[in-house]
Amino acid sequence: MSNKEFLFLGINIEKISIIYGSFLIIWGVSVSFLSGSESATSFIPSFFGMPILIFAVTTLLIPERKKLFMHIIVTIGLIVFLGGLDFFRSLSSPFENIWADSSKLMLLITGLIFTYINVKSFIFVRKNRDQN
Numbered sequence: 001m002s003n004k005e006f007l008f009l010g011i012n013i014e015k016i017s018i019i020y021g022s023f024l025i026i027w028g029v030s031v032s033f034l035s036g037s038e039s040a041t042s043f044i045p046s047f048f049g050m051p052i053l054i055f056a057v058t059t060l061l062i063p064e065r066k067k068l069f070m071h072i073i074v075t076i077g078l079i080v081f082l083g084g085l086d087f088f089r090s091l092s093s094p095f096e097n098i099w100a101d102s103s104k105l106m107l108l109i110t111g112l113i114f115t116y117i118n119v120k121s122f123i124f125v126r127k128n129r130d131q132n
Helices: 013-035 038-061 063-091 098-131
Strands: none
Touching: 013 038, 013 063, 013 098, 038 063, 038 098, 063 098
């Protein structure tokens, strides 16, 4: 691991955010298409993926504002996780709607992992800043 930059599986946090934002967009569009849903709620993962992707690309274009944009990204990631908690509401009849419950479970798990990776990145940056 470089002393200058946090890496997770050899990928920096900006690229992880681009990958995650793209994944959420693709998931939302795919689930909507595959399920034949006419409801806008099936696009909820895409709605969260778009700002993550936009702000992640913006961090590469305007690196001096990286701190601000990454804080916005992790806040959206936390909201994704919190939205995924709605999965537990449907535990009385799990996977009655396989598409909705799968999306909620995906948001819960990936939102938690994404938020965790971002927090680890922030801790890494703070420790490096304090050592310099």
